[in-house]
Amino acid sequence: MQKVRFKVKGKRSVELIASDNENLLEAARRAGVMIDSPCSGNATCGKCKVKIVAGKVKTTKSRHISDEEAAAGIVLSCNSTIIEDIEVEVPDLASSFVNEMQITDLSKNENKNISYVRKKMIKRGMTNASRLRSEVIQLPEPNIEDSLADEDRLKLYFRHELGYQDISMSLNLIRKLPDAFRFNNFKIEVVYLKRREVAEILDVKPANAEKTVLYGMALDIGTTSVSACLVDMNTNEIVTKISMGNAQVKYGADVINRMVYSEKPGGLENLRHAIVDETINNLIEKMVSALGIFPEDIYEVCAAGNTTMNHLLLGINPNYLRREPFIPAINDIPEMKCSEVGIKINPEGKIYLAPSVASYVGGDITAGVFAVPVWMREEFTMLVDLGTNGEIVFGNKDFLMTCACSAGPAFEGGEISCGTRAVPGAIEAVIINEGDLRPFYNTIGCVSPIGICGSGIIDLICEMKRTGIINGKGRMDRDLNNPRIRFDEYGIGQYFLYCKELDNGSRDVYITEIDIDSFIKAKGAVFSAIYTLMESLDMSIDVLENVYVAGGIGTNLVIENAIALGMLPDIPVEKYYYIGNSSMQGCYLALTLTEGKDQIREISKNMTYMELSIHPTYMDEFIAACFIPHTNMDLFPSLKN
């Protein structure tokens, strides 16, 4: 038994008693200390570096740890075991994506799309109001000749005055009726959901001078990050937006690693707790305290996540999603009380989860299709959602086809040596000077660079290709003699964007041939999925009138560069739109339009899923696409000269 003290730099320290030879990463998880570990403890990603500041651990050498680092006590926590009392410094960086939230408005693009789509849907006949309502009501006071029960009295009012056929309410609310009615002589405020002919009562309280402001929450549950918008349900206005990393990241970067982890004892519950309590309830708490309101003022959550996220959120074993034949427990999750799920809003508040279509086409996509809105368009439209998985939807008002490919976390900065999420210090745009191969870049927040995010990686690789640093296979030119280009002891090429030596920097930020290879595989997967989907319909890429690119890759995505890399089809740039978080937009729209949720359900039922893994030509297409831009240049005519 050893004493371990984790010091989260500049924040807090936590102590626990570890067993002999306990894995250091496991111990950190037990202590609730977040260490970034995208590969889930397999020593392949090199992200879980920590510094041993007192005592020592048993560790194995890794190509991710330089000799310098080793000398300074830095180890990979996942391949270190505890043999004596130690003190461990956990870098600020590792926890920053959870602890430092970003509070931002929806981007201009996102807002523009929302108001455009909203108008279009209302024109089409949707009700310009949410299902959530409230009324201040003066009920007639009972007397010996009018001795209706309290609940009957309320029911009668809803029938006669508001036109409902019936009301429903939970036991907890029934318990509130007698005293709530009599506190202010039967003048009450009622919050309810309009469910066609039935009013589902969510709250009954004595009427106050001021009517309660009702809030709803749109929630996008991503594998990597989770965002929430709080909406004033009377005005449909977004009053605040917040996002932070999905706390499940400590158990694995991608859905596969998390599913694997969920099979360990207590794993599923740890994952559920991480998303529900550490992430969502944390977000809610921060939003409500910033606004000076109460969690009880939120009555509805409209959420979207991929199929795995839905399973983990609800504590459902997700492991049949990853085993052939890839079967979800449930696609269309019934609306339930947030309290059942553990989400802390009003105790009667509801959560609606956008339905999935298949194991790898989730609610984030059906919500996205609703928001784009592919299902309303005359023209052939495509939605490409670039996250840890790539999902593609193609169609129009008459049909919807969808498929998914595993892109890996490269687009969001994962499994890239110096990759990072889109946080302050992330390099988000790059140009390389042709002569001396010197890089010029912008970082988010204009601070000194800490890593490269998705859009930065695309720019960087595109520029490396343009300037001849790499060839079509992503291999660096061995003949270039440039201080920014180095080869490590294993012969792997590196290009330095920011460097201790050359730039007097505080750290090194570079890209390696291995990183570029990861990226090429990711972009190849996406392109070949698009191509296979279109080909299976006997359609040419040219029929596409609109292509919407969604996902956390960053507002600074340069479409030309994505085409130049062979990631997106070579059609006129004007047909592309980067719309950011389409899933979140779908949730917002479903929250604020009465028929929205049913429409998403309808969309999910009408989507035809194509399983790429059994498609006869997909593998060949994928291999052909693993080249910059592509082995078949006829597919990229604009790049020919």
Next chain:
Amino acid sequence: MQKVRFKVKGKRSVELIASDNENLLEAARRAGVMIDSPCSGNATCGKCKVKIVAGKVKTTKSRHISDEEAAAGIVLSCNSTIIEDIEVEVPDLASSFVNEMQITDLSKNENKNISYVRKKMIKRGMTNASRLRSEVIQLPEPNIEDSLADEDRLKLYFRHELGYQDISMSLNLIRKLPDAFRFNNFKIEVVYLKRREVAEILDVKPANAEKTVLYGMALDIGTTSVSACLVDMNTNEIVTKISMGNAQVKYGADVINRMVYSEKPGGLENLRHAIVDETINNLIEKMVSALGIFPEDIYEVCAAGNTTMNHLLLGINPNYLRREPFIPAINDIPEMKCSEVGIKINPEGKIYLAPSVASYVGGDITAGVFAVPVWMREEFTMLVDLGTNGEIVFGNKDFLMTCACSAGPAFEGGEISCGTRAVPGAIEAVIINEGDLRPFYNTIGCVSPIGICGSGIIDLICEMKRTGIINGKGRMDRDLNNPRIRFDEYGIGQYFLYCKELDNGSRDVYITEIDIDSFIKAKGAVFSAIYTLMESLDMSIDVLENVYVAGGIGTNLVIENAIALGMLPDIPVEKYYYIGNSSMQGCYLALTLTEGKDQIREISKNMTYMELSIHPTYMDEFIAACFIPHTNMDLFPSLKN
């Protein structure tokens, strides 16, 4: 701070630390020791006698404690306070109605009525089966071309093979699906409720060689006692029946005293806990362990109780029921999960509560009307339910009128000096010899008498009138010189049925003029309620074709005697039927006939409630009826000679 040890005679002892001057009855309640206290601690009923065997208490003299008793250390616990360490003996009798259950079959009458009514209802078109079903299903195993989600796979089966439009299930069940499906290669057993076109799934498990036996429970929640029948839902057979006292009795004998108690801090929760955990869950535990099954095998509860019992069961403030204008929080309680209420059966199991009509006409009456069945009859029919409250329903298939009167606990042996519930030792039938006024009686279980129960009191008073011991006002003849008749220090007459002195008995069992007065008020309330109801419809008593007498008054009720006392109308005895627990029979029928529950709901909506307390002539009628048999002998023609 004083140490108090309660010794429940021959059973167990409990210790607690009491504060100085703590009330002894309150301390017993805190310790969970049951002391019978019908008047809820007002020192009026004299039932809470205990014996101080070590130490002493501060107590006040009471007419309920004889000098002999006082010398032996017997006190009323409600007017004694703790001033030093004491040891208290709590008599066996006080706790017997809870600790000693009676396991009996339904009586012959009850069984006869059930099978008669069942047949009649099925003939009328009701489905001869409960809503609860189970199926053993072999689902097609998924493959890469048939990748339906588990829940969709089940839904498809229910649609195509069983003809349902949809299925529904809780989150807990969704969590079970993936592993339950795959344990036995998609061969599963499904338990569900048929709700018109929707199957509500209650359980999904891997199919076993033997199909699960499903149980349902019919539950009658009386103010005084609670009975349960466990039913095999495949055969509709009652497999066991059990009853015991309502553990709320320790907080007051009647609904008014319990409501008053519910306003004390923690009172409502104590009452809820007493009925849910100490009574109902206790009954369930005893039944399932006797049968060797599990609580999880019970999937449905069909319950009936009066309006106050419903409120207390659900933890709803009942106090507006007793304050003018007597308003329930809710009459028609939505079906809910037993787990919400705290009743421990299958976690997905449901509870249906028969709806109330008004504050003093509860679900026990609507269930009773269903079972009698007044609502199906051509002839004018009356149901008279004699419990702590008397409820009357009159009508036929075209209309139903109802009213309630407060009879007090006299019919069930309460507030009568030597009254007792129908437990072993209760005198249930009496004849008095005309010459020497010697009593002859039967006791339940043929053991030596401990008190008198409802039917015994009716016989006794009737015989006392017949033999001239009392006059029409219930006053004893002062001229009789008989060792069985005595007058106490306050001049109150007593008649001894069983006596230490005359019978060499272990105790005295007697009736006083005060008891007789209580009884006359009770019977007067019932008769005048019946009379006022009929008169308000401009109908004579003679239109009655059937009168069903229900309630815990006992199978040995002699209708002739009840008429002779002026308790029931003077119509031919052949028109009367004693049917016992009609509420329980209604619950059983609703449990085993698909449409039963909806039918009870329908009945409750069609019942017209008459509030006697504001009826202009009720008070006069009541006063006129407080005489044996009645001040107006024209109403009792058969008694004229």
